[in-house]
Amino acid sequence: MSGKKKRQVAPDAGLSKQRVVMEAIRIADREGVHGLSMRRLAGALGAGAMSLYYYVANKEELLDAMIDIVFEEIELPPAETDWQSAMRRRAASTRQVLARHPWAISLMESRTSPGPANLRHREAVTACLRGAGFSVLMATHANWLLDSYVYGFALQEASLPFDTADELANMTEDVYLPQLPPDEFPYLNESAAALVAAGYDPAEEFIFGLGLILGALEPLRASA
Amino acid sequence: MSGKKKRQVAPDAGLSKQRVVMEAIRIADREGVHGLSMRRLAGALGAGAMSLYYYVANKEELLDAMIDIVFEEIELPPAETDWQSAMRRRAASTRQVLARHPWAISLMESRTSPGPANLRHREAVTACLRGAGFSVLMATHANWLLDSYVYGFALQEASLPFDTADELANMTEDVYLPQLPPDEFPYLNESAAALVAAGYDPAEEFIFGLGLILGALEPLRASA
């Protein structure tokens, strides 16, 4: 199946699976998965819609390929540091990448079989944990726990309607609070007020939960 | 706007927003959001497609309404127990409900404004945490952390291609392992083997991570 002979062509002329998937990601980043249609994608590549089907079997396969490219962007846990720093690095990278491609999160639910980049990532993380002294069972637990946190955080962050602290303050005062009668929602009012007063940084919030989880995992490894 | 006079009708004749949304959920549960179209929904209700637009402005609003019904199904943290038990109860309920309606998770990403049931849930959780002695700031942290974990877990669980332990064993042996050359993925092979040997229960996995998080949060409250 592999080892196709390629005719020599100008390096960026013509289509390729790579180019198709990349452009698809660019469109999805700009307008969401909803804005990604085969015709639009083909148009952006200067091709006819049906040409795409030479490179992908169908749209599902295109989406799978897009997801896997996203996973390729995620930094693997570096080998030269302690396990906590390594986990911090890869978790932060995951959050960043998923924030850049929010559509990827909602796609994950429906795509059941992990792509190669996904597998490589899992392998590297598991290796790091096992190397740090976690048992097979405990490494599995840690994997689930950490991934749940990172994906869940990304999911929540993606559904936030604002990107900056200013926008947050505006949104909270103009849209959010009017929906929250203080007698019915005293605690949400309290915390909304505190958020507006103190400012709010998702990155900090992320670090907090991550640190707490890592700290709680630490005593569960059998330090060699 | 409110206070419409309803003509008296046989109680289950004719449509209603309630009936429309409920049937939509039933279809989505059975066949995923992908299988939910206005025409199919109308057909299932014995109505014409355009009739639905009397009750919902458009499909987006329908999806919003569906999500909020899902949130209504989630148990609020009970008031009469300690905060950890309360959080366990509502987290377990959330996981169950999201497992019952997997489509809801992928919808959450794109729906930016929380519905009333969602708000009531947040209020109750925040009240519980504040009552347990967490500061405003710490309650916010705990909220993000717990929700991230629960949603992320549900997201991962939804993308598992199996429902029972037997299916897991079969899937792992027949589909998963053949994709994993042992020299390239030694650790994933190791953990896959361990999983098949020991059996695997998502509910247990969920409890583990949740317990770890709750335990780590415990010392962060100012016990009154």
Next chain:
DNA sequence: TCGTACAGTGTACGACGTACGGTGTACGAA
């Protein structure tokens, strides 16, 4: 010169969301 594989296309079909302009029925007022 020719057969074959590659790379890409045009047309067409059924399904989708929904704008628009209906229709019948029940009710309050006259």
Next chain:
DNA sequence: TTCGTACACCGTACGTCGTACACTGTACGA
């Protein structure tokens, strides 16, 4: 009894979607 109005609902039509199918031109090995 009549009639205007609001309600609940629907048929048709438009543009867009994914993609099956049959097609074309080009480059290469023989």
